[in-house]
Amino acid sequence: MTERIGVYVCHCGSNIASVVDVASLAEKAKTWPQVVISRDYKYMCSDPGQEYIKKDIEEYGLSRVVVAACSPRMHESTFRRALEKAGLNGYLLEMANIREHCSWVTTDKQLATQKALNLTRAAVKRVVYHQPIVEREVSVNPATLVVGGGISGIQAALQVAEAGHLVYLVEKEAYIGGHMAQFDKTFPTLDCAACILTPKMVQVGDHPNITLLTSSEVTAVEGYVGNFTVTVREKPRYINPVECTGCGDCVAACVLKDTIPTDFDLGLSKRGAAYIPFPQAVPLRAVIDDKHCLLLNRKKCSMECVKACQRRAINFAQKDKYHTIQVGTIILATGYELFDAAKAPQYGFGRYDNVINGLQFERMTNASGPTQGKIVMKNGEEPKRVAILHCIGSRDANYQRYCSRVCCMSSVKFAHMVKDHTNAEVYEFYIDMRTFGKQYEEFYNRVLEEGVNFIRGKGAEVTKVDGQLVVRAEDTLLGAFREIPVDMVILNTALVPRHDAEHVAQVFGISRSADGFFLESHIKLDPVTTTTDGIYLAGCCQSPKDIPDSVAQGSAAAAQSLSVIATGKVKISPITASVNKELCAGCRICVGLCPFRSIQIDKATGRASINEAVCKGCGTCAAACPSGAITVLHFNDEQILAQIEGVLA
């Protein structure tokens, strides 16, 4: 059968037309078999551009359309809709990517034009073999999974829950709150972190629509947007959460009390095996740390905790629990980690006393922290001179190239806190001062007036001379090297992806960017969606950001999730594989290859059959079937081979 093909070559303003001779390309396309009309136009994706396609379909009775323009990842759906408006099935379209893969990467006009021609010819050859495809629609489970209970996850969970839908909030630690729970004051307003975070944490703990799973991790995700099946492993707390009142009697009684360095206080304090990390913890229940508890490790302990607990809440028989959760959408909010300053040995972190990192300083200033809010050296005395160093591990070719976005502001906050809590001189070493946010410049000016010594120049080294810490740096404003003796050094270190980010990305089937943070669909226009439909990102797992931005992104991710829920139905990729029973030899090769276990051998016929609801259309089976019995919609052999032939012709 002969097709009637329309070819549309886009200028994309000058993006394509300045390198590719679009007019000659459109002219040339007219000479190809089955092409009945070919045009070039300034912006094909614009309304008038799409209008051309619609009109031509009607006037020329087009049966196939080729658009030579940008990446199909950008505008395939736009042009599919244009076809559909003119009554043609959207899959009867093929795009040739003559922008991202051609004009933008080629300088030689002749070579670019030839390549664009090859790509367009390939699209024309391929589109002949296209078939109309009906998109599959599935109903959406209105429940949402939020992974990570930091401020961004909390925000997202509350917003979805407030809209009246069920939320499962899975947090790896025994408590929610994330890094924000470790702070005392937050820039730029210097309001108390606990005062704004605690009510939100409590709301999460109490919300009838939120199921909070702490000490838990997602181990497997199956399904697709609208219908995910998630497996969560809940580690035992060894405390019955219904009975426990959080009174802390077990904490006080534990025989290991004050012997284990705390994570929450970054080693600045010690706790027992039974503990509650901070007074406002949600859930306010004790937890027993199985890595240290003597009973759990050595099977030998006098079990003072059990004796102390009047509620008989302690239960050492608890085991891992697995939950199977059904949700329609997923929000990842797993946050960040601090760069390990010991990896930059020139700063003496881990070698010298009184060289601390930003989170340790945060704990120190927190009234319920290890020093009850006092800024003190290891010997308990107040420092007289304090240095704050910016960009440790950030904006540094040896470590992370990117700016960690919050450190300038938190350094300014630290300077203020030192001034506020002590009489110390403060020296702050910075490369640039980046105070880009709302009220940030005002905050910086305020701290400038407090008499902090700002020195423009990156701290190069921290050494010890005769027992005295010395910071060496080049003062680029004075044009001189400086050596400043101090009592305490605060290293403001980079925010880095969590150490398990790769594993988490694998479990959820999403990508990471070059620096290891989770990858958004579009850095500018789609910052919270991933390339996996139904999975969204919020907070610092996507890139470093401050609390206002984390909260905004948490809300944005919730909105994405809610819009899917509100629609009730989602279109899922109709691209699936199917078996031609006549050709199938029942060899079973495909069965073992399918990543989704969607192929089975029919007992009655001995032939393979594919469960289309489960198949995701990767086509691994089709590539392997020795009988050529498997085809994949929209990516069948004829189509791919025609395209290969097209580029080579």
Added chain:
Amino acid sequence: MTGSFEPKIVGILCNWCSYAGADLAGTSRLKYPANIHIVRVMCSGRVDPTFVLKAFELGADGVLVSGCRPGDCHYVDGNYKTMRRTPLLENLLRQMGVEPARFRQVWVSASQGEIFARIVEEMVKDLKEIGPYMRQGGEDLA
């Protein structure tokens, strides 16, 4: 070798990582040789070895297959299937007299625009050294 020889390369790329990586090379305006022509498949696991053989038969001087980095496959482990298939295909190509430089199977993630551009550069350079495919003894095979 002939200085003006411009090898034709077919690049079969998975949609989620490598095609997106090639898109990123474009949006970042990196420059690389125009010799590569990209054909999109959903997963590198979809690449039937016959696609590669057919490309050579139809006049390609080189074929590049690229998928998501190990562990990052959008389809869990489609790329591991590719990984296992590649040595078999390389063997077959060797037996057919296709020099190893003509076929490359690599991993390029959605964020590795630079790496993609570099791979294309390298491949074009290698192919320019060994010359066009058919004239190199391809006739004997026909």
